[in-house]
Amino acid sequence: MKTRVLIAEDEPLMRERLITQLAKVWPQAEIVMVAENGNDAWDGFLEHEPAVVFLDIRMPGLSGIEVAQKIGRSAHVIFITAYDQYAIDAFDAGAIDYLLKPVQEERLYKAVQRAQEKLQALFSDVGVHKLATADSRTMDLSAILSSIRANMADAKPPKMKWIKASVGKQIKLIDVDDVLFFQSDTKYTRVVLAExxxxxxxxxxxxxxxxxxxxFWQIHRSTVVNAKAIAAAERxxxxxxQVFLKGHPxxxxxxxxxxxxFRE
Known part of the structure; x- marks a missing residue:
């Protein structure tokens, strides 16, 4: 029997890797939507009502944690992240799981097995899906999510204040506040300032x-703009x-x- 699955991951390579791996370890998974940000993930969940949701924790828009809080007990959530491992043991003991990037196929298989076991417990003899009750989860979801958020906040490194970049033959020390935008340019990143x-x-x-x-807002896969430098945006x-910058053409x-x- 097919199981409806939603994937939310903003990194294209990670997204494609997960889709390929899922096809191998879970042929019964029916991927009903692939979202690239948290807002689309939540809209897609409401529309498609998947039974299992793979969520990147840090995405544009709503974070994976915020989407999971909205989902609550309506589906099984499996987090995917490149960040801290504080909650791995807690997830291993509970009804949701926590995969670290790059996701290993063997580890994904174990997460899928766990999800399948949880799903089987939610089906009646006639195959009608029932919402999970408080007793059907071995751990309290809201407590786990609060713990992860707190641990991630504690683990955040200090934000950079300066960067060293090449200007001709010189290496300049640049205050990040002076940067208008960063943009990928082949194997380099352009650092654009007013002058x-x-x-x-x-x-x-x-x-x-x-x-x-x-x-600093990512507005395109290849562009991050300093919000303080934005003059206007138009459709x-x-x-x-497109974004217009202050004092830059x-x-x-x-x-x-x-x-x-840029929504009101």
């Missing part, structure tokens, strides 16, 4: 964890927008997955 731009060898995806997410078509494209940042 000049520099090149950084660090990939954009590796910069994201060190930047203050409240100030390009039904799915995309370049316009930045906002992909569909990040237009939620």
């Amino acid at each position: 000049y731009e520099a090149l950084l060898r660090t990939p954009l995806k590796d910069l994201l964890d060190g930047l203050d997410g409240d100030q 390009v078509d039904t799915e995309r927008m 370049e316009k930045l494209l906002v992909s569909r997955n990040f237009t939620y940042l």
Whole structure:
């Protein structure tokens, strides 16, 4: 019997890897939606009512934790993250699981087995799905989620204040507050300021964890903009927008997955 599954993961390679692995370890899984941010994940959950949800903890929009809180006991949640391992033992003892990136196929198989066991307990003899009751979970979901949030907050490294980047033959020390935007450029990252731009060898995806997410917004898979530098945003078509910067002529494209940042 097919099991309806939703996947929410904002990293394309991780997303494709998980889909491929699931096809191997769980042929009965019917992937009803693949979301690239938390907002779409929650909308998709309401629309498709999956029984199992794989959630990246840190995504644009709603975080995986926030989506899981909304889901509550209506489905089994399996977290996927590159971050701390504080809650692994707790999840291993409970009804939801916690996978670390890069997800190993053997570990995914164990998580799938656990999910299948939990699902079987929720089906009556005639195969009608019943919502989980408080006794059907060995641990309290809200307590686990609160614990993870607290541990993640404690584990957060300090946000970067300065970066070293190449400008011609020079290596400049740049205050991140002066940066208008970062943009992937082949094997480098462009660091664009009001008066000049520099090149950084660090990939954009590796910069994201060190930047203050409240100030630096990812608006495209290849672009992160300083919110303080945004003058305005306008719609390009039904799915995309573009950003105008203060005192800089370049316009930045906002992909569909990040237009939620500019909703009223």
